[in-house]
Amino acid sequence: MKIDSKLRFSDGHEMPAFGLGVFLSEEGDECANACKWALDKGYRLIDTAAYYRNEATVGNVMRESGIPREALFVTSKLWNDDHGYDSTLRAFDKSMEQLGLEYMDLYLVHYPVPEKRLDTWRAMEKIRESGRCRSIGVSNYMSWHLEELLANANTPPVLNQIEMHPFCFGNKRRESIDLCREKNIVVQCYCPLVRARRLEDPVLQKLAEKYGKTTAQILIRWALEEGFSVIPKSSKQHRIHENAEVFDFAFTPEELAEVSGLNEDFIVCWDPTQTE
Ligand SMILES: NC(=O)c1ccc[n+]([C@@H]2O[C@H](COP(=O)([O-])OP(=O)(O)OC[C@H]3O[C@@H](n4cnc5c(N)ncnc54)[C@H](OP(=O)(O)O)[C@@H]3O)[C@@H](O)[C@H]2O)c1
Known part of the structure; x- marks a missing residue:
């Protein structure tokens, strides 16, 4: 596994398994620097959303990076207020305008908003047929x-x-x-660092010590070894580098099982298990 190793989608397109999240990376210098540092380090996937209000910065950095467009991968998301057939089409146009790119790689429904989400999906299918977005997917779907x-x-x-x-x-x-x-849908982990709220965990610390890594790196490696895509966020250069240095070690099967057994049903973002 390498920093740009790909996962293949059911529609034939590919996506780097590892990438940068930019939620709470402020539009402007903060987000631009994070994206530049990430691309310099070898990240090729950036995960934004209309809700994050930084699509324009992400698109700008990608355009100016000098990296061929086909080597880059950008995800954006439809916000909850924009569900419904026509409003989804309009929201996608707006995201494309912000990004300023010829196409988007992946457009996601940000959250399974009740009642409207099937109409929304019809619009997502239409967007994909237009070729302006290569792949469509969902987020927070149980x-x-x-x-x-x-x-x-x-x-x-x-x-x-x-x-x-x-x-x-x-x-x-x-x-x-x-x-x-079972259905060949790639799973991507958000909040893979638990927003830094479990970095003191003793099992993570034990492995961090063994491999000469940080507990944040142990968490990212766990996601990759479970076969998931993973998009840790940082706005700091040293952490953007640190989070990418996870391709030079591997857990034993016992260690992977031990980390996978740490469940506490602890969530740091929203809870889709409560949405019908
Ligand atoms: N679809 C959805 O509903 C949804 C929801 C939430 C998130 N997401 C996506 O997933 C991405 C990741 O999730 P997230 O940003 O919520 O949480 P996260 O990646 O688990 O954690 C980010 C936090 O951890 C800190 N951090 C980063 N690297 C670190 C390191 N090596 N050591 C210690 N602290 C570190 C960051 O601070 P600094 O920036 O100061 O380094 C930031 O406060 C988001 O940016 C977004 O793209 C999607």
């Missing part, structure tokens, strides 16, 4: 949201982005993951 979507979609989602780390790896997550695996 197994029942996915089942509903798969029963109604012409084009299935290629990816499900959900909060995932060893402390949030209980039955409901695992049901969603199992369904994704």
Whole structure:
């Protein structure tokens, strides 16, 4: 596994498994620097969203990077207020305008908003057919949201982005993951660092010591070894570097199982298990 190793989607496109998240990276210098440092380090995937208000900065850095467009991968997301067929089409246009790129690699439904989400998906399919977005997927979908979507979609989602780390790896997550695996939907972990709230965990510390790594690196490596895509966020250059230095060691099967057994059903973002 390398920094630009790819995962293949069911629609034939590929995405780097590892990337940079930019939630709370402020539009302007903060986000621009984070993206530049990341690209210099070898990151090729950047995860933004209309809600983050930094799509313009992400697009700008990508355009000016000198890196061929095909080597870069950008994800953005449809915000909750924009669900519905026509408003999804409009929101996508706005995101494209902000990004200033010829195409988006992956557009996600940010959250399974009840009632409107199937109309939204019809618009997502239309967007994909237009060729302005290569792949479409979802975020925060639990197994029942996915089942509903798969029963109604012409084009299935290629990816499900959900909060995932060893402390949030209980039955409901695992049901969603199992369904994704069965249906060839890539699982992408957000909040993979638990927003830095479990970096003192003794099991993580033990492994960090053994491998000469930080506990943040242990968490990122865990996600990759479980076969997930992972998008840690940092706005600091030294951490953007640190988070990418996870490709020179590997857990034993026992260690992987030990980390995967740390579940506390602890979530740091929103809770889609409460959404019908
Ligand atoms: N689809 C969704 O609903 C959804 C929800 C949440 C997040 N996301 C996506 O997932 C990405 C990651 O999630 P997240 O940003 O919420 O949380 P995260 O990646 O788990 O944690 C980010 C936090 O950890 C700190 N950090 C980063 N690297 C560190 C390191 N090596 N050591 C110690 N602290 C470190 C960062 O601070 P500094 O910046 O100061 O380094 C920041 O406060 C987001 O940026 C976003 O792209 C999606």
